[in-house]
Amino acid sequence: SSAAAAAAPGWLTPVELPEASRCFGRSPARLCATPSESTSSIVSTTLSEEGSSLSPRGCGSRGEPRGGGNGGVVGRVWHLSRDAAGCHKVQAALERASSDEAREALAGELRGHVAKAMRDPHANHVLQKCIATMPRPSLQFIVDELVARDGLAAQAARHRYACRIVQQLLQRCGAGEASSLAEALLRDAVALACHSFGHYSVKQLLQTGTEDQRYRLVRALERGMRTLLRCTPGAAVVAAAMKHAAREDRVWIARAALQEPDQLVHLVQVRNGEVAVRSVLQALGDEERTRACAALAGGRLLAAGSPALAGYIEAQARRWQGAK
Numbered sequence: 001s002s003a004a005a006a007a008a009p010g011w012l013t014p015v016e017l018p019e020a021s022r023c024f025g026r027s028p029a030r031l032c033a034t035p036s037e038s039t040s041s042i043v044s045t046t047l048s049e050e051g052s053s054l055s056p057r058g059c060g061s062r063g064e065p066r067g068g069g070n071g072g073v074v075g076r077v078w079h080l081s082r083d084a085a086g087c088h089k090v091q092a093a094l095e096r097a098s099s100d101e102a103r104e105a106l107a108g109e110l111r112g113h114v115a116k117a118m119r120d121p122h123a124n125h126v127l128q129k130c131i132a133t134m135p136r137p138s139l140q141f142i143v144d145e146l147v148a149r150d151g152l153a154a155q156a157a158r159h160r161y162a163c164r165i166v167q168q169l170l171q172r173c174g175a176g177e178a179s180s181l182a183e184a185l186l187r188d189a190v191a192l193a194c195h196s197f198g199h200y201s202v203k204q205l206l207q208t209g210t211e212d213q214r215y216r217l218v219r220a221l222e223r224g225m226r227t228l229l230r231c232t233p234g235a236a237v238v239a240a241a242m243k244h245a246a247r248e249d250r251v252w253i254a255r256a257a258l259q260e261p262d263q264l265v266h267l268v269q270v271r272n273g274e275v276a277v278r279s280v281l282q283a284l285g286d287e288e289r290t291r292a293c294a295a296l297a298g299g300r301l302l303a304a305g306s307p308a309l310a311g312y313i314e315a316q317a318r319r320w321q322g323a324k
Helices: 041-050 077-081 084-096 100-110 123-133 136-146 152-158 162-177 179-186 189-193 198-208 211-223 232-244 247-257 261-269 273-282 286-296 300-304 307-323
Strands: none
Touching: 077 084, 077 100, 077 123, 084 100, 084 123, 100 123, 100 136, 123 136, 123 162, 136 152, 136 162, 136 179, 152 162, 152 179, 152 189, 152 198, 162 179, 162 198, 179 189, 179 198, 179 211, 189 198, 189 211, 189 232, 198 211, 198 232, 211 232, 211 247, 232 247, 232 261, 232 273, 247 261, 247 273, 261 273, 261 286, 261 300, 273 286, 273 307, 286 307, 300 307
């Protein structure tokens, strides 16, 4: 995984395994060595049951150690995870583990290292693989280490690599099971919503949070609307709120957004922004909506938006003028 590819937040496609030539960077004997006595008995048993016999070339058909791909990984997970080639080996071992117990034993070697791993350009991919492949209850140690220190979860949400871990935990576990993580994010919701990386976690919380968490998040966004609409990440969070919030909450968001109509220019410029502006207007009752469109007509929003949006606002404004 390159640092350039890692810089973009969001889901990543599965990494490719190292080529056979990388496999032979170490001697076959070391690649397929018997796990040390200090490693987990679960993984050791799994390896011995699957066998460690080698092909004539010393590796499997794709140039990898036999035995589920765990050879050379057990007992070295944290060390390998910080290396560009090693993190591929660990991810492959996690994916090919023969049981949840074997997978958890491998992931257990990351205990105490989560804060560093999530910020590492290579190890963060290993944590992502853990989240994708392990049972949800087994991910609790990652959540616990994220909230072990005040402010750490918010720092992680702002980090170019660690923000992926926060998002994926919320998506995989749900904000109910990861309630301590959700609560840590809620305490800093508006600041995170305005951050170039942090706003992704806030958008995820709008989708997967409990009813109570989403209610409190919407109230925080409503109070911070002036700040949110002055930056592109914040405008993107408002657009997400208009999509995922409860109907009655969308009314309060809309009213807060329309307190400063010219600030909607930021909202119309983000992805799905025009849909969000329409949602803001449509969340209101007829009279309130036509009055708001009359205030918007002739403003900067019409120049920033598409002709279709401008036509919609102007038509609503004419209705308001006719009603007067």
